[in-house]
Amino acid sequence: MSVFDHPEFDRHEAIHFFDEPATGLRAIIAVHSTALGPGAGGCRRWTYCTDRDAITDVLRLSRGMTYKNAVAGLPFGGAKAVILESPGAPKSEGLFRALGRAVHSLGGAYVTAEDVGISVDDMRIVREETPYVSGLPTSGGGAGGDPSPWTAYGVYLGLVAAAREKLGVDAVRGLRVAVQGVGSVGLHLCKRLRDAGADVIVADVNRDNLRRATGIDGVEKVSPREILYADVDILAPCALGNVLNSETIPRIRAKVIAGAANNQLSTEGDGERLADRGILYAPDYVINAGGIISVAREYLGQSSEDEVRREVDRIPERLVDIFREAAKTSQPTNRIADALARRLVAAGPAAA
Numbered sequence: 001m002s003v004f005d006h007p008e009f010d011r012h013e014a015i016h017f018f019d020e021p022a023t024g025l026r027a028i029i030a031v032h033s034t035a036l037g038p039g040a041g042g043c044r045r046w047t048y049c050t051d052r053d054a055i056t057d058v059l060r061l062s063r064g065m066t067y068k069n070a071v072a073g074l075p076f077g078g079a080k081a082v083i084l085e086s087p088g089a090p091k092s093e094g095l096f097r098a099l100g101r102a103v104h105s106l107g108g109a110y111v112t113a114e115d116v117g118i119s120v121d122d123m124r125i126v127r128e129e130t131p132y133v134s135g136l137p138t139s140g141g142g143a144g145g146d147p148s149p150w151t152a153y154g155v156y157l158g159l160v161a162a163a164r165e166k167l168g169v170d171a172v173r174g175l176r177v178a179v180q181g182v183g184s185v186g187l188h189l190c191k192r193l194r195d196a197g198a199d200v201i202v203a204d205v206n207r208d209n210l211r212r213a214t215g216i217d218g219v220e221k222v223s224p225r226e227i228l229y230a231d232v233d234i235l236a237p238c239a240l241g242n243v244l245n246s247e248t249i250p251r252i253r254a255k256v257i258a259g260a261a262n263n264q265l266s267t268e269g270d271g272e273r274l275a276d277r278g279i280l281y282a283p284d285y286v287i288n289a290g291g292i293i294s295v296a297r298e299y300l301g302q303s304s305e306d307e308v309r310r311e312v313d314r315i316p317e318r319l320v321d322i323f324r325e326a327a328k329t330s331q332p333t334n335r336i337a338d339a340l341a342r343r344l345v346a347a348g349p350a351a352a
């Protein structure tokens with residue numbers, strides 16, 4: 001099957017493949033749209049079962065970035081990189097230098113940053129090879145650095161807004177929240193939820209990350225197999241995508257889904273399945289935009305942390321608009337968000 005026939009191909013502007021045996025870099029960069037500006041989106045390092053899985057991931061993730069940046073009002077298009085890692089392969093400076101050269105070869109059409117499996121230190125190496133990178137260490141109150149705390153902050157605010165909308169509560173105190181995946185974002189989210197008095201249960205396949213999360217006072221663990229179906233008010237998927245599908249949705253007991261993971265819905269129709277079950281779904285790329293807001297402001301320069309906070313503070317109002325429109329038109333929230341994003345992209349930079 002050619003990439004053009006791939007079900008997730010959405011007239012992406014460009015798809016670049018990199019294979020550098022000397023450094024071990026095998027990567028794909030997909031630029032979905034530069035209609036609103038250079039394509040911005042993180043780089044994911046993952047062991048994919050097949051190359052096709054990697055292509056599927058990068059096609060979906062890059063389109064999601066176009067939508068995310070548009071709805072967040074950022075002057076960026078959408079793109080994403082995936083590094084296809086061999087099982088157990090260590091990170092190396094050479095690998096990230098090679099990634100930097102790959103990003104640089106695109107002449108600024110793609111601006112990279114951290115995603116799953118990539119740290120601030122890795123991006124520091126990428127910066128040695130290209131200026132088209134963000135999510136670097138900062139100093140003196142300027143925007144930037146690790147985007148995960150900002151993502152978690154935005155998810156927390158969005159989760160509270162979704163709880164208010166669906167459950168009629170003003171705060172999460174006393175609510176039960178299940179967090180799937182307690183890596184960079186999930187851990188910060190757990191802390192915020194506990195500080196606000198929520199009962200938090202977590203699951204992770206990584207023992208170290210799980211231990212860090214259960215080290216937070218009052219956080220309980222369940223097995224990764226149980227977390228999606230836990231008897232909770234709110235489910236926060238903060239691991240990987242495709243967790244909401246025809247098999248999982250009928251068994252979910254939460255009334256609200258509000259989490260950080262990209263591409264939570266396996267297919268567009270899964271939004272319908274959730275709506276039919278009366279589950280309020282906060283569209284992933286709207287609620288998890290905190291990190292890219294920080295990354296974008298760092299890249300553009302001259303923004304303070306306060307300005308980033310003010311922008312992230314707007315996530316709940318965007319979600320509430322989507323929730324209300326969905327209720328008014330009897331459509332699933334993901335379709336309302338996608339339609340909004342497509343309108344913004346079609347209208348061009350002036351309107352965004």
Ligand code: NAD
Nearest residue numbers: 147148151181183184185204205206209239260261262291
């Ligand atoms: P991370 O790699 O730090 O954490 C992911 C965690 O999920 C890891 O601890 C991993 O072990 C765990 N996990 C994987 N499979 C699991 C499973 N089946 N069950 C339970 N746990 C599992 O990644 P992150 O940066 O925290 O990002 C989490 C999600 O949020 C990703 O989907 C990412 O694309 C998305 N996201 C992250 C950011 C950000 O700022 N980091 C921004 C937007 C979206």
